[in-house]
Amino acid sequence: ALLMSEVPGVEAQVSLQSGSVPGTSAPDITLKPGKRFGGYVGLDNQGDPTTGRSRVMAGVYANGLLGYGDQLRVDLLDAYEKSDLFNGSLDYSLLAGGYGTRVGVNYSHLNYHYNFLGEGYNGYSDNWGLYVTHPWIRTARARVDVRADFGQQFLTDKYPASVFMGVGEEGRKRATLGSLTLSGSVAGVPGGITGFRVQGTAGSLDYRNDLSRLI
Structure with missing residues (x-):
């Protein structure tokens, strides 16, 4: 249950x-x-001062579209105070077998802009990933999950022409990452819950043009 x-x-x-x-x-x-469908809308002031502290968040989800315990999620975040940061993500996962294992795929896009010493800097990233999660331990007092991730990030940073003259205005990089995560919680103290998370990550970074190698 x-x-x-x-x-x-x-x-x-x-x-x-x-x-x-x-x-x-x-x-x-x-x-x-x-619930088959749902969503949320939220506001906070936990953003970075350079991109805007005030942020608006919104998301929707749909459950059981294919009848395999699957879920589709869309999450959005915008620093509306300065409109200098936007992040959107798409995630789809479904059950794999009868032991609670889930497999999923996700994609996200990030736009950013900030000013430094009177110059404007901006850029974007496109990220994709695959993951597997498994409920290792489930009892009334404890829960432990194992998660494996693999994905890539394609990063593009745009610099003012006056900063790196002759080299170009865009720095392009590709990061390939894999990680293994162990997380959970234990009700070991009356009236309290202790949570933990341990993660190991390995990867590589590919500098895709001269400007990215320079900086």
Whole structure:
């Protein structure tokens, strides 16, 4: 029931009933359709001063589009105070097998702009990734998840022409990354929960033109 309640678009309820043998009990699990669609809108002032502290966030999700415990998410963030930062992401995942393992793919795009010493700098990045998550431990007191990621980031930084004369105005780089993450929480103290996260990452950076190698 703990795993079934984590499937997007499903609500699971578990109770105990009398077992087939006197003196025993058996779980009774009831599954009901959950929310099919949803979303959120939010505001905060936790942004960076150079790109704008005030930010607006919005997102939508759709569950069970294919009937495989799948979920499609779209998340957007904009630093509306200066309109110097925008980030959008698309994520799709679905169940793989009957043990709670999920596989997914994601894509995100980032635009940024800031001023430094009277000069304007801007750029963008396009990122894609693949991931697998697995619920390693599920009990009433503890939960531990394992996640493996692989993806690439294509980074383009645009500089004022007066800064790197003769070399170009765009620095282009490609980062290839892989990571393994162990995270979870344990209710080890009465009334409290202890969370943890350990991650290892390895990758490579490819400088794709002369300007990116120079700086």
